[in-house]
Amino acid sequence: MTAVAPISAGSNGELIAARGVTKIYTQGKVEVPALRGVDLTVTSGEFVVLAGASGSGKSTLLNLVGALDHPTEGEIFVAGRDVTHLSRSQAAKFRLAELGFVFQAYNLVPVLTCYENAEYTLALAGLPRARRRALVVPLLERVGLGDLLDRKPHELSGGQQQRIAVVRAIASRPALVLADEPTANLDSETSGNLLDLMLELNEEKGTTFVFASHDPDLIARARRVVRLKDGRIDADETR
Amino acid sequence: MWKLAWRQLLRNRARSIITGTAIALAVLLFLMSLALGDGMYGKMMDAAERSAGGGVLIHAEGWWKTRESTRVLLDPAPVAAAAKGAPGVRALSERVVFEAVLTSAANEGFAAATLKGVDPEAEKPFNDLSRFLVKGTYLAGDDARTIVLGKKLTEDLSVDLGDRIVVRFTDAKGEESQALFRLGGVVATGSADIDRTVALVRLKTAMDVTHTDGGVTQIGVLGAKGLALDQLKGSLQRALGDRTQGLELLTWREAMPELVGFIEMDGNMNILFALIIFVVVAFGIANTFLMSVMERVRELGLLSALGVTPRRVGGLVLRETMLLALFAMGLGYALALAAHGYLSTHGLDYAQFIGNDFDVSGVIMDDLVIYTQINAPRWIFTGIAVFAMIVLSALYPAWRATRLDPSQAMRTYE
Ligand SMILES: Nc1ncnc2c1ncn2[C@@H]1O[C@H](COP(=O)(O)OP(=O)(O)O)[C@@H](O)[C@H]1O
Ligand SMILES: [Mg+2]
Numbered sequence: 126m127t128a129v130a131p132i133s134a135g136s137n138g139e140l141i142a143a144r145g146v147t148k149i150y151t152q153g154k155v156e157v158p159a160l161r162g163v164d165l166t167v168t169s170g171e172f173v174v175l176a177g178a179s180g181s182g183k184s185t186l187l188n189l190v191g192a193l194d195h196p197t198e199g200e201i202f203v204a205g206r207d208v209t210h211l212s213r214s215q216a217a218k219f220r221l222a223e224l225g226f227v228f229q230a231y232n233l234v235p236v237l238t239c240y241e242n243a244e245y246t247l248a249l250a251g252l253p254r255a256r257r258r259a260l261v262v263p264l265l266e267r268v269g270l271g272d273l274l275d276r277k278p279h280e281l282s283g284g285q286q287q288r289i290a291v292v293r294a295i296a297s298r299p300a301l302v303l304a305d306e307p308t309a310n311l312d313s314e315t316s317g318n319l320l321d322l323m324l325e326l327n328e329e330k331g332t333t334f335v336f337a338s339h340d341p342d343l344i345a346r347a348r349r350v351v352r353l354k355d356g357r358i359d360a361d362e363t364r
Numbered sequence: 365m366w367k368l369a370w371r372q373l374l375r376n377r378a379r380s381i382i383t384g385t386a387i388a389l390a391v392l393l394f395l396m397s398l399a400l401g402d403g404m405y406g407k408m409m410d411a412a413e414r415s416a417g418g419g420v421l422i423h424a425e426g427w428w429k430t431r432e433s434t435r436v437l438l439d440p441a442p443v444a445a446a447a448k449g450a451p452g453v454r455a456l457s458e459r460v461v462f463e464a465v466l467t468s469a470a471n472e473g474f475a476a477a478t479l480k481g482v483d484p485e486a487e488k489p490f491n492d493l494s495r496f497l498v499k500g501t502y503l504a505g506d507d508a509r510t511i512v513l514g515k516k517l518t519e520d521l522s523v524d525l526g527d528r529i530v531v532r533f534t535d536a537k538g539e540e541s542q543a544l545f546r547l548g549g550v551v552a553t554g555s556a557d558i559d560r561t562v563a564l565v566r567l568k569t570a571m572d573v574t575h576t577d578g579g580v581t582q583i584g585v586l587g588a589k590g591l592a593l594d595q596l597k598g599s600l601q602r603a604l605g606d607r608t609q610g611l612e613l614l615t616w617r618e619a620m621p622e623l624v625g626f627i628e629m630d631g632n633m634n635i636l637f638a639l640i641i642f643v644v645v646a647f648g649i650a651n652t653f654l655m656s657v658m659e660r661v662r663e664l665g666l667l668s669a670l671g672v673t674p675r676r677v678g679g680l681v682l683r684e685t686m687l688l689a690l691f692a693m694g695l696g697y698a699l700a701l702a703a704h705g706y707l708s709t710h711g712l713d714y715a716q717f718i719g720n721d722f723d724v725s726g727v728i729m730d731d732l733v734i735y736t737q738i739n740a741p742r743w744i745f746t747g748i749a750v751f752a753m754i755v756l757s758a759l760y761p762a763w764r765a766t767r768l769d770p771s772q773a774m775r776t777y778e
Contacts, residue, residue, distance in 0.1 A: 184775065193669060194771035213766075214673045221671025228669075228774050231662045236371035246670055293670075305774075 141167040146199035159185040161356040172327045175337040177353035183337035192216040225294025227304040232290035233278040240274040264292045284315035369683035384692035390645040391696025394638040399736035401634040416616035418584025433534040436579035450603030455489035460570040461581040462533045469528035475520045477563040481570020500549035510548030514559035536576040543573035646757040653761035665773020674766035685758035707736040
């Protein structure tokens, strides 16, 4: 299955290649430009933080890269695939095969247990039960949730829920994990731990992360920071 | 996906129970109206058959249509004997039937009636009117000229037991004729039609006074229980062979198509009524599931973001509906079977609902206690149709679920 295939990359090592990306939302008669001509290239194995004030366009950019929405203009290639012209169904299949997502909140399916949530995308991809267990349980143990496999999401803390989301996002060894303010609802210690976890996974397994945040503490710890301002890239620094 | 659908139903337990109960009750009502309808149908058909004078009626050719007094079945004995020997024949009765005008020997006034000469013993399995005797005796005693009249008829003629009645008719030779009888008994069947027209005398006497020379007008034949009328008719035709020359054999359904139509229409009304219940329930279901989709915009959006295709998101909603439908319908069928278990033996007395003045053009119903009957193919077809209807009603909510925009669903507004 593609879901566990080795990380696939674009022809020249570019995992994300976005050119001239513009997104204009229309609310009734009002046009809200959320992105105005963004160019961004991310190579495989990077850990990138999208920084910027609230409303600067971070979520919009992540959604476009994640094929959750179509840009108004411009083109985006992810893992060598043009994601700007996918149908809903193609986009869903693409996400399942290539991407992992962690959102700010509501990451888990309420009626599934901790373990079932973590293995959800693997089950969707059709992996046999034993194989899913072998992949997911060590990861859950790794993030300190080994004892809580059968809990329901509402019985877990916010930090625990986000860790399950991270496990789910990386379990299928996707080319790219997109995380939209995954720590926004956590206290600083918990969010620090979650960031540590993602950095470790990035280094150990080479998973590429693109991470949106406006938390200065977290931004300070990233190697590459792309700053957005009013829908444009204001700065792109690698430290 | 089934697991998810199942848990989803359990999560919204209250709603699932309410919707499920509505489905189960609608199924129960629907099946019971079918079972009662079938019971009622069977009962009415049965009553109609007996009131008509048998499942198959044998006359001289053309009598049924024309009612001409001269069309007499001469020499009935060999016909009756052959018919009696036909397979599937349960009972047989010979009758003489003449349209007549009655007057009282003492009073003014007259009334039209149907003069029937019958053998009370032979009539027992048919429409045994002795059950409804309210006065006097039922063609018993020494007097060959005893007559039994319907209650309305005695009122119209202002006659009482022992009074003399003059009966005028066109006899079997086509001559105007008359005969004198003495009122020996009065019947009140509850059917106005019958009580106003029935005039019964002994078969032998009737044959004499109408000059049939030993002939009769009608031989009524009852088939074994459950034997189809056409089969009974076929059996009689084979048994009679050449004797059918100059005779007509009519099933009562052929003889009285309007009555059949009426009874069947009654059954269709029942189904129509139940159908309306179902359309209402279907709208309720559509609404419930639409609500449940709208409440879960985020959750379904999450599934989509994780890579569940729109088809499968819609499929999830349909699965929830199907699971609920299956359980609720199972419950509905179980309840219906339980109700049937009771009503098929104890019966349901319709008289409580519609009173006793139930009268279908001359059909006598002894009572209105209906015993439910299960028509298996109809129950199965109903199940499939109801299931299909529920799934159909969930199509729109499911379609809405496929249209959810994952980027909007997952947005968090600060
Ligand atoms: N569905 C939408 N309709 C209209 N405007 C939107 C919509 N989504 C986002 N926006 C606007 O687009 C801009 C960028 O939003 P967003 O990408 O959510 O920023 P961020 O994630 O950096 O806070 C904001 O001005 C926001 O109000
Ligand atoms: Mg945002």
